[in-house]
Amino acid sequence: MGEVLLELRGLGKQFSMGGRGTLRAVRGVNLMLRRGESLGIVGESGCGKSTIARMIAQLTDPTEGEILFSGENVTHLDRAGRRRLWRGVQMVFQDPYSVFSPRMTVGDFLTEGIVHFGIAGRSAARAMLPELLRRVELPAELAQRLPHQLSGGQQQRVVIARALSIQPQLLILDEATSALDVSVQRQILSLLMRLKSEMGLTMLFIGHDLAVVRSVTDRIAVMYSGLLVEELPSAALQQVAAHPYTRRLLGSVFSTADRGNKQIAIEDLSLIEKGRQMQGCPYQPRCAEACAQCAESCPQTVDLGDGHHIACFVKTC
Amino acid sequence: MDILSIQNYSVSYDGLHSAVDSVSLNVARGEIVSIVGESGSGKSTLLHGILGLLPSGAAARGSLRLFGEELSQMSAGARRAMCGSRVSMIFQDTGRYMNPIARIGAQYNEFLRIHGVKDARRRRDLQREMLLKLHLTDRERVLHSYPFELSGGMRQRVGIAMAMSLQPELLLADEPTSALDVTVQAQVIRQMMELRQNYGTAIVLVTHNIGVAAYLSDRIGVMQRGRLVELGPAAEVIERPRHAYTRSLLDAVVEINDERLIARHG
Numbered sequence: 191m192g193e194v195l196l197e198l199r200g201l202g203k204q205f206s207m208g209g210r211g212t213l214r215a216v217r218g219v220n221l222m223l224r225r226g227e228s229l230g231i232v233g234e235s236g237c238g239k240s241t242i243a244r245m246i247a248q249l250t251d252p253t254e255g256e257i258l259f260s261g262e263n264v265t266h267l268d269r270a271g272r273r274r275l276w277r278g279v280q281m282v283f284q285d286p287y288s289v290f291s292p293r294m295t296v297g298d299f300l301t302e303g304i305v306h307f308g309i310a311g312r313s314a315a316r317a318m319l320p321e322l323l324r325r326v327e328l329p330a331e332l333a334q335r336l337p338h339q340l341s342g343g344q345q346q347r348v349v350i351a352r353a354l355s356i357q358p359q360l361l362i363l364d365e366a367t368s369a370l371d372v373s374v375q376r377q378i379l380s381l382l383m384r385l386k387s388e389m390g391l392t393m394l395f396i397g398h399d400l401a402v403v404r405s406v407t408d409r410i411a412v413m414y415s416g417l418l419v420e421e422l423p424s425a426a427l428q429q430v431a432a433h434p435y436t437r438r439l440l441g442s443v444f445s446t447a448d449r450g451n452k453q454i455a456i457e458d459l460s461l462i463e464k465g466r467q468m469q470g471c472p473y474q475p476r477c478a479e480a481c482a483q484c485a486e487s488c489p490q491t492v493d494l495g496d497g498h499h500i501a502c503f504v505k506t507c
Numbered sequence: 508m509d510i511l512s513i514q515n516y517s518v519s520y521d522g523l524h525s526a527v528d529s530v531s532l533n534v535a536r537g538e539i540v541s542i543v544g545e546s547g548s549g550k551s552t553l554l555h556g557i558l559g560l561l562p563s564g565a566a567a568r569g570s571l572r573l574f575g576e577e578l579s580q581m582s583a584g585a586r587r588a589m590c591g592s593r594v595s596m597i598f599q600d601t602g603r604y605m606n607p608i609a610r611i612g613a614q615y616n617e618f619l620r621i622h623g624v625k626d627a628r629r630r631r632d633l634q635r636e637m638l639l640k641l642h643l644t645d646r647e648r649v650l651h652s653y654p655f656e657l658s659g660g661m662r663q664r665v666g667i668a669m670a671m672s673l674q675p676e677l678l679l680a681d682e683p684t685s686a687l688d689v690t691v692q693a694q695v696i697r698q699m700m701e702l703r704q705n706y707g708t709a710i711v712l713v714t715h716n717i718g719v720a721a722y723l724s725d726r727i728g729v730m731q732r733g734r735l736v737e738l739g740p741a742a743e744v745i746e747r748p749r750h751a752y753t754r755s756l757l758d759a760v761v762e763i764n765d766e767r768l769i770a771r772h773g
């Protein structure tokens with residue numbers, strides 16, 4: 191196993207709600223990512239998965255805990271420190287078109303980072319274009335085009351190429367394939383897997399689609415209401431998933447194979463919001479297995495071995 | 508008799524290319540038909556055409572019959588009377604179609620009044636009955652909320668409640684779960700199945716999620732570049748696809764037990 195590249199220690203983020211108290215978007219998250227590894231974060235909207243990504247990429251400041259990157263504490267960096275960190279951490283978002291400047295050619299867009307970080311001069315950077323494009327399986331001629339002349343899939347490939355152009359140590363993908371058609375999504379996922387094995391890329395892959403996240407990761411972290419509730423190996427996801435919430439997520443996946451014979455339990459959606467304000471485990475109002483203990487305190491994370499961690503009383507008491 | 512009968516139906520936005528190209532499709536009472544395909548395949552245009560919601564520049568050809576009546580021959584008044592009561596539609600984000608500065612209860616009330624529920628007490632009861640059916644137990648809070656105060660999943664439930672209030676014979680659904688979390692998506696899908704069970708509602712569902720289409724539908728249609736390239740019973744289309752495009756689409760779906768991408772780990 192590779193050395194530890196990223197470590198989150200008790201990481202948390204509170205947002206002030208302007209007179210209506212505070213929102214604890216992320217609470218006490220401990221996570222570790224080794225070089226060459228691919229970690230997925232899944233959960234519902236508002237669970238804090240994107241906030242974690244934004245804190246790692248220094249786009250927002252944590253309110254508690256620490257972030258260690260390559261052994262260095264990068265929790266609160268000054269401007270110069272941030273610039274240094276961005277050389278090592280790059281991020282890809284859901285909507286590729288919003289990342290482009292509409293009048294900048296693909297070539298200019300791709301070389302901007304290389305020049306900015308002083309990796310090469312402008313002309314040397316242009317000479318790297320065919321190779322940058324080839325890496326994401328695009329023809330060199332695309333460098334002359336404008337972003338609106340590309341398809342959504344091509345745009346996302348270019349965005350990935352730009353992120354990789356400065357040879358980052360960590361690539362964060364936040365719902366990077368969610369807006370793409372299934373066939374294009376699959377191509378991008380395959381591309382990421384190829385890049386991972388060829389370049390030893392370290393990836394943090396955030397998404398809401400369990401099947402997609404599982405397909406490109408080694409480990410999956412499941413978040414609920416700002417808490418990390420379970421962490422488990424991707425390959426054994428279905429076999430070992432033990433947290434009631436992880437199992438509900440798995441039960442909500444529609445596969446072409448389980449036609450009509452799947453039972454969907456009725457759920458009261460107003461309970462999702464209720465859990466946030468309650469004492470104890472935020473999942474308890476939705477949880478069929480909740481006991482008295484769950485209402486009193488929040489369960490601590492327990493190591494079940496084989497890379498399986500869980501924060502749930504039902505499984506540990 | 509078929510509730511919906513589409514024959515050689517084409518739609519063009521620019522007079523040159525067809526967004527929908529000679530599509531024929533019949534939907535029987537109580538039947539659930541899903542239309543799958545990728546963006547730009549014409550599946551949403553087809554659905555909007557059924558409700559007469561195409562933009563003014565669009566030109567439609569062919570026949571589109573609802574309850575035996577040719578849509579293009581119907582008066583605007585007759586069409587209005589039909590939409591909302593006999594035919595309903597739900598969209599990807601119902602909240603965007605709501606009035607942002609009116610409470611949910613007031614909008615719901617207006618909707619029922621316009622569609623002929625004259626008695627105010629009956630309107631009140633109907634709202635509460637529908638919200639309960641859709642498992643929104645916190646009904647008074649929901650009705651007193653403005654659209655932005657509800658989560659996307661709850662707004663979508665309200666939208667479905669409204670669409671179902673008058674027990675339409677046909678429900679058109681355009682990506683109704685695409686913007687929702689997976690657990691909420693499962694809930695909405697269950698509710699659509701209950702509609703058919705309880706009221707015999709026929710549903711035409713447009714989705715890019717083939718797993719959802721496989722789960723919910725009696726028949727699946729596959730659209731590619733405006734054409735309905737395959738149409739058949741759900742099990743047959745999924746297990747024995749005939750068209751090459753259907754096969755490639757099915758092949759691209761990432762399944763939860765998929766080992767193909769995992770195997771590439773180096």
